[in-house]
Amino acid sequence: MNRRSFLIQTGSTITATSTLFSLNIDAATLSNLQTIQGAWLSQQQWQTLAVVQEHLFPSESDAPGAKEIQATHYLNVMLTHPKSDATERDLIKNGIVQIDKIAQDSYSKYFTLLSTEQREAVLRHLETEKSGKQWIRLLLEYIFEALLSDPIYGGNPNGIGWKWLAHQPGFPAPPKNKRYYLL
Amino acid sequence: MSYDFDVCVIGSGAGGGPVAFTLAKAGYSVLVLEKGPWLTEKDFFKDELACCRRNIYTSNLREEPHVVEMETDEGGWTSQSTYQSGWNFWNGNCVGGSSNFMSGFFHRLKPVDFKLRTVFGSIEGADVADWPISYADLEPYYDKVEREIGVSGRLISHPHAEPRSRQDFPYPPTAEHPISKYIDEACGQMDLHSIPMPRAILPYSALERQGCSYNGYCGSYACATGAKGSSRAALLDRAVATGFCQIRPNAMVSRIISDQTGKITAVEYYDKNGQRQLVDAKIVVIACQAIETARLLLNSPGPKHQNGLANNNHLVGKNLLFAGGGAGSGRLPYAKFSPAKAAELRQFAGPFVNRSIQDWYIIDDPTFGVRQKGGTIDFVHLHPNPIARATRQIRGRSGLLWGKPLKEKVKAHFLEGIYLKIEAFCDWLPIPDCYVTLDPSVKDKWGLPVARIRVGFHVRNLQVGWYLAERGAEVLKQMGAENVISFAAGAPPTNLVAGGCRFGNDPKTSVLNANCRAHEVENLYITDGSFMPTGGSVPYTWTIYANAFRVAENIVEQLGGNK
Numbered sequence: 155m156n157r158r159s160f161l162i163q164t165g166s167t168i169t170a171t172s173t174l175f176s177l178n179i180d181a182a183t184l185s186n187l188q189t190i191q192g193a194w195l196s197q198q199q200w201q202t203l204a205v206v207q208e209h210l211f212p213s214e215s216d217a218p219g220a221k222e223i224q225a226t227h228y229l230n231v232m233l234t235h236p237k238s239d240a241t242e243r244d245l246i247k248n249g250i251v252q253i254d255k256i257a258q259d260s261y262s263k264y265f266t267l268l269s270t271e272q273r274e275a276v277l278r279h280l281e282t283e284k285s286g287k288q289w290i291r292l293l294l295e296y297i298f299e300a301l302l303s304d305p306i307y308g309g310n311p312n313g314i315g316w317k318w319l320a321h322q323p324g325f326p327a328p329p330k331n332k333r334y335y336l337l
Numbered sequence: 338m339s340y341d342f343d344v345c346v347i348g349s350g351a352g353g354g355p356v357a358f359t360l361a362k363a364g365y366s367v368l369v370l371e372k373g374p375w376l377t378e379k380d381f382f383k384d385e386l387a388c389c390r391r392n393i394y395t396s397n398l399r400e401e402p403h404v405v406e407m408e409t410d411e412g413g414w415t416s417q418s419t420y421q422s423g424w425n426f427w428n429g430n431c432v433g434g435s436s437n438f439m440s441g442f443f444h445r446l447k448p449v450d451f452k453l454r455t456v457f458g459s460i461e462g463a464d465v466a467d468w469p470i471s472y473a474d475l476e477p478y479y480d481k482v483e484r485e486i487g488v489s490g491r492l493i494s495h496p497h498a499e500p501r502s503r504q505d506f507p508y509p510p511t512a513e514h515p516i517s518k519y520i521d522e523a524c525g526q527m528d529l530h531s532i533p534m535p536r537a538i539l540p541y542s543a544l545e546r547q548g549c550s551y552n553g554y555c556g557s558y559a560c561a562t563g564a565k566g567s568s569r570a571a572l573l574d575r576a577v578a579t580g581f582c583q584i585r586p587n588a589m590v591s592r593i594i595s596d597q598t599g600k601i602t603a604v605e606y607y608d609k610n611g612q613r614q615l616v617d618a619k620i621v622v623i624a625c626q627a628i629e630t631a632r633l634l635l636n637s638p639g640p641k642h643q644n645g646l647a648n649n650n651h652l653v654g655k656n657l658l659f660a661g662g663g664a665g666s667g668r669l670p671y672a673k674f675s676p677a678k679a680a681e682l683r684q685f686a687g688p689f690v691n692r693s694i695q696d697w698y699i700i701d702d703p704t705f706g707v708r709q710k711g712g713t714i715d716f717v718h719l720h721p722n723p724i725a726r727a728t729r730q731i732r733g734r735s736g737l738l739w740g741k742p743l744k745e746k747v748k749a750h751f752l753e754g755i756y757l758k759i760e761a762f763c764d765w766l767p768i769p770d771c772y773v774t775l776d777p778s779v780k781d782k783w784g785l786p787v788a789r790i791r792v793g794f795h796v797r798n799l800q801v802g803w804y805l806a807e808r809g810a811e812v813l814k815q816m817g818a819e820n821v822i823s824f825a826a827g828a829p830p831t832n833l834v835a836g837g838c839r840f841g842n843d844p845k846t847s848v849l850n851a852n853c854r855a856h857e858v859e860n861l862y863i864t865d866g867s868f869m870p871t872g873g874s875v876p877y878t879w880t881i882y883a884n885a886f887r888v889a890e891n892i893v894e895q896l897g898g899n900k
């Protein structure tokens with residue numbers, strides 16, 4: 155059992171709030187992420203990323219969002235597994251830096267502290283640049299992977315994404331020791 | 338002189354399997370060299386990331402790219418490495434090759450396909466040639482494929498049905514989705530012939546393989562039951578069981594060495610550890626799939642073959658073919674049908690669609706032009722891959738979609754109806770601007786020049802592709818489909834490739850003779866789709882298998898018959 159599921163099962167996850175950042179991922183997830191990936195993003199960057207993902211794929215009462223499908227955790231798995239490459243981590247990181255820069259330039263605030271409308275404006279602004287558009291597209295693709303890939307990869311817990319879309323996956327399903335990056 | 342093996346087969350896919358199987362059964366020693374790993378049923382799972390998004394069953398594009406030349410709007414050519422474009426021309430690199438991953442939609446060619454030039458005359462800008470053999474020569478081997486690979490289907494009579502030596506298929510059709518009967522109905526109303534499409538899939542256990550489990554993820558995925566007629570499951574496992582066939586996986590053949598007389602003396606390959614190895618055999622058979630076969634020949638010059646093996650006439654790599662043309666789709670919205678019918682349509686798309694029409698295999702329509710070669714329209718399920726389907730919804734009318742509008746669109750796509758796809762196959766014309774050469778600068782991880790592929794197309798492909806796709810779309814509309822689209826594309830479908838070493842009787846205009854032996858090299862045969870001067874208006878694999886069986890019998894004969 156990994157640390158995260160241990161914390162969840164024992165009910166010891168805490169949702170930290172701070173005055174500085176509106177925390178959108180819980181502190182336990184955050185510390186877990188940072189131990190896995192050797193802090194390739196700062197704490198604040200993780201928050202920005204999580205908030206961007208939730209903006210791109212919001213939770214609804216009858217449909218899972220980025221949070222429920224563990225999009226942030228999934229992205230981290232994909233960017234830190236044994237065959238992942240540093241250039242993609244840099245790519246993701248650069249986008250986050252961009253986002254915060256646009257937020258600062260336009261509103262003198264961190265992206266995480268903006269209203270939904272302001273977040274939308276920042277992302278639409280980013281979209282006007284070719285590289286920005288590619289970055290958003292990449293995040294959306296990872297979100298859909300987190301929604302619809304096999305749960306062995308860290309997203310789609312209990313097939314929540316498949317259930318939402320009434321999708322029946324093919325079989326046999328891959329076992330954990332056959333995750334593609336271990337082959 | 339003694340040789341390591343009687344026959345060395347390079348490449349273990351649909352072109353290589355029948356040779357290894359036939360020769361080993363006849364008692365000859367066979368070595369199969371395959372660049373990829375040897376995976377079996379127990380290694381195969383339905384993992385969209387592994388198969389289709391990270392492409393772990395094909396060579397790594399960073400280490401082994403192709404370079405593709407495309408025509409620009411101005412009529413010039415621009416080239417790009419597939420590592421940059423992500424456009425993958427590898428189709429499956431493991432024992433059994435791409436045949437592990439095929440959908441197994443199987444069609445024979447028809448008698449007319451063997452003599453297009455004679456029947457329809459020449460076409461400007463294309464180099465159409467008759468085959469040196471006829472349908473009757475190949476028919477026994479189509480029949481053999483039905484039995485050895487296991488082809489399931491049901492015969493109906495229709496105007497373009499090809500002659501058969503046996504009454505019906507050895508295996509009844511695979512299970513069908515309820516949508517198939519609605520295709521039949523619509524075709525009936527339109528006076529078209531809805532043909533049950535033959536499949537290289539076993540509906541039940543036979544040939545020491547399990548029957549199909551209708552698991553929903555078939556095409557692009559390797560088969561965990563063995564029901565799919567891959568070269569590995571259907572042929573190589575049995576070849577190895579004879580004791581006469583050895584398979585060496587992770588063996589990348591880099592060069593074929595020939596002597597002063599032009600004959601092959603050895604095959605050079607790199608083993609799993611990157612060590613260079615040599616092996617010799619009386620006869621060498623290449624089946625690396627059209628593009629890599631041409632590349633290997635071009636990478637193998639010798640004293641008598643300055644321009645590459647069997648290439649003194651500069652024909653190797655020329656007249657490359659793809660099976661494609663048009664496509665389309667439509668959606669049957671559940672809300673439009675009675676609850677009972679909607680419930681049928683909602684059923685799990687594990688069972689297949691299995692329908693084709695060939696009423697326009699020859700187009701005799703004055704509004705379209707002179708009587709000419711048309712093609713086949715296949716009806717198939719939308720590819721099930723959910724991540725790919727969801728990802729396609731990202732693009733909005735103006736810019737990217739995200740947030741709730743994206744979620745709504747994805748939800749509607751998955752939940753409000755069933756999609757039906759059409760794939761239309763014209764006769765992809767051989768033209769001077771579709772060929773393989775070596776790239777002058779880009780090399781793979783072994784330092785070998787990579788294939789440079791020019792992918793021009795004849796405008797006739799587009800015209801016929803549009804025509805066929807529109808006919809297919811009419812059937813979809815008749816069924817009550819909405820959002821019906823149909824189109825043709827000039828871009829080649831990279832998984833359906835042939836040509837490049839056409840066979841013929843004249844050494845000046847062909848690389849191979851009628852038995853697929855190189856005119857210039859007495860101990861070299863080529864048995865993948867490279868031999869085809871024209872492709873027929875269908876996917877090629879049944880024909881590749883059949884021809885490889887035919888050539889294999891020739892090789893047995895050349896070696897002195899069954900041992």
Ligand SMILES: Cc1cc2nc3c(=O)[nH]c(=O)nc-3n(C[C@H](O)[C@H](O)[C@H](O)COP(=O)(O)OP(=O)(O)OC[C@H]3O[C@@H](n4cnc5c(N)ncnc54)[C@H](O)[C@@H]3O)c2cc1C
Nearest residue numbers: 348350351352372434435436439440441442590865876878
């Ligand atoms: C997703 C998909 C769906 C398809 N669906 C259909 C279908 O429905 N109907 C149909 O008719 N066809 C279909 N096909 C096409 C079919 O798979 C091919 O036509 C067929 O496998 C071609 O046989 P081949 O022997 O030419 O090549 P392959 O089967 O690809 O075999 C070539 C082998 O040679 C190996 N090789 C290459 N270079 C070297 C080298 N230098 N040294 C050693 N080994 C080498 C490769 O690794 C490969 O294993 C499909 C293909 C794909 C990918």
Ligand code: SF4
Nearest residue numbers: 549550552555560565
């Ligand atoms: S659907 Fe049938 S033939 Fe296709 S992969 Fe699954 S078991 Fe094999």
